[in-house]
Amino acid sequence: MTSSNTAYLDLQQLSLAYETPEGLKTVVNQLDLQVDKGHIGCLLGASGCGKTTVLRAIAGFEPLRQGHIYLNGQLLSSPEHTIVPEKRQVGMMFQDYALFPHLSIEKNIGFGLRKWDKHKRQERIEDMLQLVGLEDLAKRYPHELSGGQQQRVALARALAPEPSLLLLDEPFSNLDVDTRERLAFEVREILQKTGLTAILVTHNQAEAFAIADRIGVMKDGQIVQWDTAYGLHHHPVNDFVADFIRREALLSQRAQAFARGEAA
């Protein structure tokens, strides 16, 4: 089954629910989302609005109640049909790095390439180390790196197997404010170099604005506005988006001032 839509990643009328002691709880409700090839989309919203659930559905970890997920025209998920996560060619990067502590940096990056020819694998590892600027640290172990460096290794490891799509779930939230912002811009540059399509999930507006081409402000399992940073700032579709953007901007300014030692 193929999509009639031309978007590279195409989520149509997605609904997801969890069984809870109180009964079935719908957490994503008829959500539509389209991302073009090579673009970085972002889901931005308060805790519990359903961002991670959408990512997990794209990765193939959550069954759909309703709707379709297409990638490059291929149906990945519907209530009747699902491609297993390992066959989706979807790379993932999460906030806790999840590096293997007993493996060197180069072995961590090569982990998903075990079936590759030895020579090609080594070449790919070196390319990835260069891409994220860690050529000199190949033989080190994760605990010998800073948080920002570990997160760059996690990015290199996610990119190494040449995924068709990259999912980033709050990838910077364990880092201090300065590292977080620097890394956000770096990650954008790296993704632009590779031309990869990506979806970022965050509740941090500065991060979303630094990385994404288009941002979806979420509320109660739906995208309220899908727009550029400029559009969200200057043409919010309703009071909810206007308040959310204003409040987040204020929090971000205060966090930066605090990090600079200017606020008590």
Ligand SMILES: Nc1ncnc2c1ncn2[C@@H]1O[C@H](COP(=O)(O)OP(=O)(O)OP(=O)(O)O)[C@@H](O)[C@H]1O
């Ligand atoms: N396995 C589960 N079983 C039951 N409810 C769940 C489960 N996973 C998530 N939920 C609920 O679904 C809702 C959406 O969760 P989700 O993790 O997608 O939100 P989120 O926007 O990513 O939040 P956060 O920013 O805090 O990670 C929340 O109310 C959460 O409590």
